Amino acid sequence: MNESLWYRLRYQALPWVVAIGLHVLIGALLILGTSLHGANSHDMPGRGNEHQPIQAVVVNSADYKAAEDSLKKAQQAKEAHASELKRQAEEAQKARRKAERELAQLKKQRQSTATDVASQQKTLQDQSKQLQNLKAQADKMAQERKAYQDKIAKLKAEAEKAQQAQAAEKARLEKAKKAAEDARKAQVQAQAQAEQEAAIKKARGNWVAAISRKVIANWIRPPSAKPGLDCYVKITQLPSGQVVSAKMQQCNGNSVVKQSIITAILKASPLPTPEDPQAFSRQITFEFTPDQ
Numbered sequence: 001m002n003e004s005l006w007y008r009l010r011y012q013a014l015p016w017v018v019a020i021g022l023h024v025l026i027g028a029l030l031i032l033g034t035s036l037h038g039a040n041s042h043d044m045p046g047r048g049n050e051h052q053p054i055q056a057v058v059v060n061s062a063d064y065k066a067a068e069d070s071l072k073k074a075q076q077a078k079e080a081h082a083s084e085l086k087r088q089a090e091e092a093q094k095a096r097r098k099a100e101r102e103l104a105q106l107k108k109q110r111q112s113t114a115t116d117v118a119s120q121q122k123t124l125q126d127q128s129k130q131l132q133n134l135k136a137q138a139d140k141m142a143q144e145r146k147a148y149q150d151k152i153a154k155l156k157a158e159a160e161k162a163q164q165a166q167a168a169e170k171a172r173l174e175k176a177k178k179a180a181e182d183a184r185k186a187q188v189q190a191q192a193q194a195e196q197e198a199a200i201k202k203a204r205g206n207w208v209a210a211i212s213r214k215v216i217a218n219w220i221r222p223p224s225a226k227p228g229l230d231c232y233v234k235i236t237q238l239p240s241g242q243v244v245s246a247k248m249q250q251c252n253g254n255s256v257v258k259q260s261i262i263t264a265i266l267k268a269s270p271l272p273t274p275e276d277p278q279a280f281s282r283q284i285t286f287e288f289t290p291d292q
Contacts, residue, residue: 022070026063200279207274208286211235214272216290219264225257231288233261239280241270249285261288 231251236244246265248258265271274280 022067022074026067196278200276203274203276203279204281204284207272207279208284210272211268211284212286212288214268215261215264215286215288218268219290220260221290222256222260224254225260226253227291229253229257229288229290231258231261232285233265233288234283234285235265235271236283237269237271238282239273241273243269243271251288 229252231253232249233251234247234249236246238244243266246262248262251258251261253261
């Protein structure tokens with residue numbers, strides 16, 4: 001708005017300002033001419049200042065012509081300004097018509113846009129409904145999936161429980177089987193050990209009897225030996241049967257008889273060895289009964 005006001009003051013008021021300036025200039029020239037004429041009258045001899053007639057003002061033709069040219073220029077400038085204003089008005093009219101056409105186009109576009117917006121809104125509403133339906137379906141599927149997962153978890157827990165029970169039963173059966181097997185092995189081992197001990201005992205009995213026979217075979221009966229002689233002798237020997245020592249434990253004979261038995265043992269060395277090496281013992285005590 002300030003630019004429009006400045007434009008009007010600049011181009012519309014300029015001719016008037018020029019015209020007023022020219023009139024002021026002409027008035028100033030007239031006054032200056034009158035003053036010069038009055039000064040010349042005072043200088044003339046024999047004339048006074050009283051009752052002086054009004055003198056005509058002489059205007060310089062060059063000044064007048066310049067003023068007239070200025071007025072013409074001002075008029076031309078005014079006409080040019082009016083023409084410029086007319087041109088600007090026409091351009092403004094064209095611009096207004098163009099703006100009206102563009103406004104109409106914009107209104108049309110706006111209507112089209114409003115139609116498009118309405119269509120898009122309807123599309124969005126339809127999509128929103130579809131989205132809600134899909135969400136409802138997704139929620140339903142999620143619930144069904146959760147129920148299915150819960151069912152699977154329950155079946156899995158039952159299967160694990162059954163598997164644990166089966167494993168416990170299997171462990172119990174294996175434990176019972178192992179206990180039975182251990183018992184059978186223990187029985188077999190005990191039986192084998194008993195049989196082995198019996199065999200060793202039998203082998204040792206045979207071995208001791210063999211030693212007793214060999215000692216009796218090497219014994220020289222003294223005259224003081226009474227019938228029914230019964231003596232127990234402890235022998236220490238090597239695995240080869242070599243006698244290391246012989247000591248009388250108990251005997252119903254006198255010292256001569258006892259010494260004769262020790263002499264017979266030493267004479268019988270090396271003593272017989274057992275058929276089963278497990279029956280061997282470094283120290284044995286055997287019963288010497290020559291009369292049986």
